[in-house]
Amino acid sequence: MINRYDAEGSQSSYEPGSDEQVLANKLGITDPQDMDDAELVLLEKLYLSVLIEDLPDRQLTIQDLADWHRRWLGNLYPWAGDLRSVNMGKGGFTFAAAPQIPRLLADFERDCLRSFTPCNDCTDEELIKAIALSHVEFILIHPFREGNGRLSRLLADVMAVQGGRVPLDYSAWEEHKDAYFAAINQGLSCNYEPMEYWVRRALLD
Template structure:
């Protein structure tokens, strides 16, 4: 088990020479674009592994998510697969406080992953609701130091493929980022309908 304070230190450090634009990494990369490229190449390999070579036909677990994160970023970051030990926010919105993450992940596994996965082929609107709730709750927790949005999309794609669909087309989310983030925020109050709209766009386009 990772020492929380060691993890916090490692997760707080930036790569020397990166002007605090790139997290400290095993590759010694300082350029954000080079890091994006490296992460993308490894993400494609993860998709190949999870969606094509070994699609899980059972309930997804928190351990699966940690394994996927480690498989994806383990060659880049020493803390890959570990839960976040630092607080994170985006555009003035703060995700779950780091000390709360283990408890929140336990609840997420019970109320989302165990409840909705594996997704069956007869879900349709239920599938949209399942993906929307799971996506919102995962993003609000933001359990990892890096890569939460991309991992959340992999999880949504796994759920869709389990149900017999193809992976989602996220282009509408990219074109409407403000509305997408608004849908995430509305999930704080248990309102998942806005996110269901965006899942419907991504699933049926």
């Protein structure tokens, strides 16, 4: 069976007895569905905390993202909140090389988080462009060992709520995964219009 990710290095160890389907974790979980369930429950708690109880209505930072990651997965993985130290790919696509992540995140903080957040007083189109660019660049960097897609959606939802909108509806992204991944790939050539289409659907439809 093919794993979701190909990885090399210390963060690539798997839980004994999981047939290399579950990353080594603090709870000894070996079943992939059990791990998915555990991650989902913890993610719901993080969403409640970040979006409802204490929305960060201010400029976001890379440290915020690392803190969210640690709060979400810290009870499961010892490396939660730490930058990825292994090279990874998915579906034939290679994410940013691990040694480049600190530099790329510094650029991301400058070009996206500082430029766009807080997303107060944004028009619909300004917000769509900000979320699309930020989402694509975060996914291409893939700074953490696990959970980058879900964390990037939390970032998009925080940006939307900062802008006075409701969290995005990602159902169209799930229904059209190939087109969504193709939109991510267009970001390699700094073409963000395909992702703007999917953000527009998720935000306004």
